[in-house]
Amino acid sequence: MSYESTRKLYEDGGQCHLFQFWSSLSSSEQSAFLTQLSSIDIKRVNRIHSKALEVEKAANEGTSPEIIEPLPEDASSSTHDPAADSEWRTLGLRAVANGEVGVLLMAGGQGTRLGSSAPKGCYDIGLPSHKSLFQYQAERIARLQTVAETEFGKEKGSVIVPWYVMTSGPTRPETEKFFKENSYFGLDPSNVILFEQGL
Numbered sequence: 395m396s397y398e399s400t401r402k403l404y405e406d407g408g409q410c411h412l413f414q415f416w417s418s419l420s421s422s423e424q425s426a427f428l429t430q431l432s433s434i435d436i437k438r439v440n441r442i443h444s445k446a447l448e449v450e451k452a453a454n455e456g457t458s459p460e461i462i463e464p465l466p467e468d469a470s471s472s473t474h475d476p477a478a479d480s481e482w483r484t485l486g487l488r489a490v491a492n493g494e495v496g497v498l499l500m501a502g503g504q505g506t507r508l509g510s511s512a513p514k515g516c517y518d519i520g521l522p523s524h525k526s527l528f529q530y531q532a533e534r535i536a537r538l539q540t541v542a543e544t545e546f547g548k549e550k551g552s553v554i555v556p557w558y559v560m561t562s563g564p565t566r567p568e569t570e571k572f573f574k575e576n577s578y579f580g581l582d583p584s585n586v587i588l589f590e591q592g593l
Contacts, residue, residue: 395432397424407436430592490542491553497535501528501569502562502591513565516572528572532557532579532586558587566590 395403404410412431419427489495501515515528525533539553561569570588573579578586 395428397428400428400431403436404431407440409436409440484545487542487545490538490555491546491548493554496556496558497531498558498560499531500560502560502565513561513569513572515559516568526572528559528569529576529579532581536580554582554585556585556587557581558589560589560591562591 401410401413404412416424416427486495499515501513515531516526518524518526535555535557539555542548542553543550559569559573566588573583573586573588
C-alpha cells in the first residue's frame, strides 16, 4: 500500500497520530513503518477495541449480559483418580527430564493499565513477596527442573527447560535489562531466549 492510502485508512480509523513523526524518519525507517502498518487490519482492531469497551462499560454498570460462574466439576484437569493423576504427573515429569518440554511466555505488553510503563512481567503486582511475574515464572521453571531431576535420578543441573520470552519492540530493551539486573532469577542465561514478536 502507498503512504497516502495507508494514512487515509488510519485517519478514517481515528489513528492518524501514528504519523506524527513520519517526517523525522529516514526513508528506510518510513518503508519499514509503512510495511508494519500495512500488515495491520486497522478496521478489525477498532471493532475489537469498541466491543471490549462496550463489555467493560456494561460490566461496570452492572448490566453485563454475561454472568461468570465457576467451571463445572468435570472441567478440572484432575481425573479424580489418584492413580491416573500420578501416571499423568510421571509422564509429564519424564518429558521434562528428557528435554522434551519448553516454556513460551508472551510478554509483549506494557503495564499501562496497571499504572506502569514497564513491561508487565517486571511489575510488582502487590503481593506480599513483591516478586515480579517474571520472577514467579523463573522460580517455577527452576523448581520443575529440580523435581524432574530428583524424580528420575538425573545429575543436578542436567535437566533444562528452555524459556522463550516473546517481547514487543518497545518492551524488549527493558525486559533484557530487567533479566540481567536480576541475574536471570537464578536460571542459566543461555536457556532464557528473549525474542521480539514479528522477527
